[in-house]
Amino acid sequence: MLKGSVPIQNADTIVIRVNEHTDLEVKHDEVRSVLRKDLGLGYRIAKKVPIQSNTERCLVLRQQYALKMLPLLVAGKRILNCDESWLNETSFLRKIWCPGYAAATTTLKTIIPRISLIAALDTDGRVYFSLTQANTDQ
Numbered sequence: 001m002l003k004g005s006v007p008i009q010n011a012d013t014i015v016i017r018v019n020e021h022t023d024l025e026v027k028h029d030e031v032r033s034v035l036r037k038d039l040g041l042g043y044r045i046a047k048k049v050p051i052q053s054n055t056e057r058c059l060v061l062r063q064q065y066a067l068k069m070l071p072l073l074v075a076g077k078r079i080l081n082c083d084e085s086w087l088n089e090t091s092f093l094r095k096i097w098c099p100g101y102a103a104a105t106t107t108l109k110t111i112i113p114r115i116s117l118i119a120a121l122d123t124d125g126r127v128y129f130s131l132t133q134a135n136t137d138q
Contacts, residue, residue, distance in 0.1 A: 007046065007106050008097035011035065035097050044104040046096045051107060073123070082120040 008014065011031040018026050035041045052058060072079060098104045113133060120128040 007093065008035070008041075009093060010095075011097075040100055041097045042100055043095050043097055046093045046104045046106050048093075048107075049105050078123050080120055080122045082118065084116060084118045086114040086116045 011028050014031045014035075015026055015028055018024055018031075032043075035043075069079065093106055096104055096106065116132045118130040118132075
């Protein structure tokens, strides 16, 4: 499961596969123990990130953004931070099993129609938002 980029969602998935494909009968607690102790995995919150989000280019762009913003904040400028998101996921995983040294990430698969949310927060603590539903694919 780990080698094929398929996340291990829960121990029950392994119990079912082992019991279906072998003569062994394993229990939920045994599988969790093997995942933790023998394989060094932890059950953590899955972070959903686009595939390109941590490329070298994106990391440099985020650094450059921070270098521009810090002087503005020091000068007392009011900054309005806007972001758009939407609900269009096919997977609602919250936790997955993964090695302690690896990020608990899964890739996103989209569906339509989607519900879009535009939200903004300013440096004074004011929050602004808009909620819409997309009716077309253009």
